[in-house]
Amino acid sequence: MSAVAEVSDFGVEGDARHAHPRILVLSLLGELRRHGYAGPFRAVTLIQVMEGAGVSASAARAALDRFAVRGLLRRERAGRGVTYGVTELAKETLDEAASRVHAQQPFARHGEGWTLVTFSVPEGKRGLRHQLRSALTWAGFAALRDGLWIGPGQQDPELSLHRLREDLQDAEVVAFHAQDLSCFPMADRVSAAWDIDAIRAEHEWFLRRWDWGAAVQIDVPPLSQLTQLVADWLTLLRRDPGLGPEYLGADWPAQRSAEVYWARRNELEAKAGVEAAGLLAGSAPV
Numbered sequence: 001m002s003a004v005a006e007v008s009d010f011g012v013e014g015d016a017r018h019a020h021p022r023i024l025v026l027s028l029l030g031e032l033r034r035h036g037y038a039g040p041f042r043a044v045t046l047i048q049v050m051e052g053a054g055v056s057a058s059a060a061r062a063a064l065d066r067f068a069v070r071g072l073l074r075r076e077r078a079g080r081g082v083t084y085g086v087t088e089l090a091k092e093t094l095d096e097a098a099s100r101v102h103a104q105q106p107f108a109r110h111g112e113g114w115t116l117v118t119f120s121v122p123e124g125k126r127g128l129r130h131q132l133r134s135a136l137t138w139a140g141f142a143a144l145r146d147g148l149w150i151g152p153g154q155q156d157p158e159l160s161l162h163r164l165r166e167d168l169q170d171a172e173v174v175a176f177h178a179q180d181l182s183c184f185p186m187a188d189r190v191s192a193a194w195d196i197d198a199i200r201a202e203h204e205w206f207l208r209r210w211d212w213g214a215a216v217q218i219d220v221p222p223l224s225q226l227t228q229l230v231a232d233w234l235t236l237l238r239r240d241p242g243l244g245p246e247y248l249g250a251d252w253p254a255q256r257s258a259e260v261y262w263a264r265r266n267e268l269e270a271k272a273g274v275e276a277a278g279l280l281a282g283s284a285p286v
Contacts, residue, residue, distance in 0.1 A: 019231035021055045021063035027230035028053075029086065030094045030101065031223070035273050037280055040076065040083035045279050052224025053231075100237050101230060107242045107254040111154030113179040114186075117141060118148045119172055128167050135160045140241030142193040150193060152243050190247045202239045203253040206232055210264050222271035223279070229268065233261050 019027075028049055032041070043064065050060035064084055068075040072093060074085035086094075100106060117136060121129040133143075139160035141151040151157075157175045161168070180186040190196075210229060220228070240254060248254075 019228070019235055021050070021059045022066060023231045023234055024050060024053050024055055024227055025060070025063045025067060026094070026097060027234060028223075028227045029090065030097055031226055031230060031272065032276060032280075033086070033091070033094050034098065035276050037276065038086055040074070040078075040085035041280070042078075043082040043084060046084065049221070049224050049227060049279070052221045053227045097234065101233060104258075106237055106258065107240050109153040109242050109244050113154060113177055115141075115151040115153065115155040115157065115175065116144075116148065116178055117151070117157050117173065117175045119168075119174070120147055121172060125167075128164070131164060132161070132168075132173075135164065138238055142241065144189060144193050150189075152241055187247060190243065194241060194243065196243075196248065199240050200253065202236055203257045206236050206257050207253060207260055211260050212263070221275055222268050223275040226265070226268040226272040229261070229264050 025046075028046065032039075043061070046064060047057050047060045050063075051057060055063075064073060065075065067073040067090070068084065071087055072090040074087055076083050076085065119132060121132065133149075136149050136151070136157070139151060139155065139157070141149040141160075144150045154177050157173075161173065209232065236257060245252065
């Protein structure tokens with residue numbers, strides 16, 4: 001399955017929500033890769049940035065070790081310390097995430113109609129069923145009914161499910177494109193598959209945290225703050241599937257969220273790059 005789907009598969013509740021440490025690790029590694037750093041990275045350096053983003057040292061260390069178990073990082077002893085190297089799987093995962101994070105119109109619907117995916121996974125493969133659902137959710141799909149998932153526009157589920165192909169029998173997954181019929185309007189079905197009010201609330205929370213003036217955190221280093229921003233953005237991208245405007249209303253906040261994301265990013269990116277250079281250039285494991 002998509003490793004991005006798995007590490008972003010964490011719920012958030014209420015205004016006290018915070019991105020899961022694994023999403024913050026993914027965001028930090030993505031920003032370091034974007035600035036040209038491939039590792040290996042000293043554990044103490046990564047943990048320092050994570051602490052600046054509000055994650056305890058123990059939680060940051062646990063998230064890094066989890067990535068190592070999953071094959072995304074390569075953990076090695078270096079003197080009295082530890083380094084984490086980025087694996088080929090991690091590079092593929094970070095590039096997959098980057099294609100969404102840096103898209104100029106991430107909430108735009110691609111094509112008309114719908115993409116439907118139906119599957120039947122045996123009871124004994126519950127883990128595979130969870131991975132399949134997580135991958136589809138990351139791609140913007142939602143359950144229309146048991147075993148039948150729907151996504152807006154014309155999508156290619158192969159891009160979302162390619163890592164699961166070896167575990168899925170050909171007969172277990174069927175996908176096709178469809179157009180809704182005027183005599184069977186989709187409006188009620190869309191509101192049943194996706195919680196539109198909850199998606200709006202996610203945008204409003206993002207805007208409250210990152211809109212002009214609200215995001216000034218003079219006590220948070222720029223690389224840590226950029227890591228927070230990208231983690232929150234990844235979470236929002238997972239929540240909003242990019243439905244058509246006819247289902248959302250004229251005041252849908254997605255465009256404003258994108259504008260705020262890029263405004264904050266443009267403010268922080270150069271400063272974060274300078275900080276990353278200071279933290280990583282010429283450093284040796286200790």
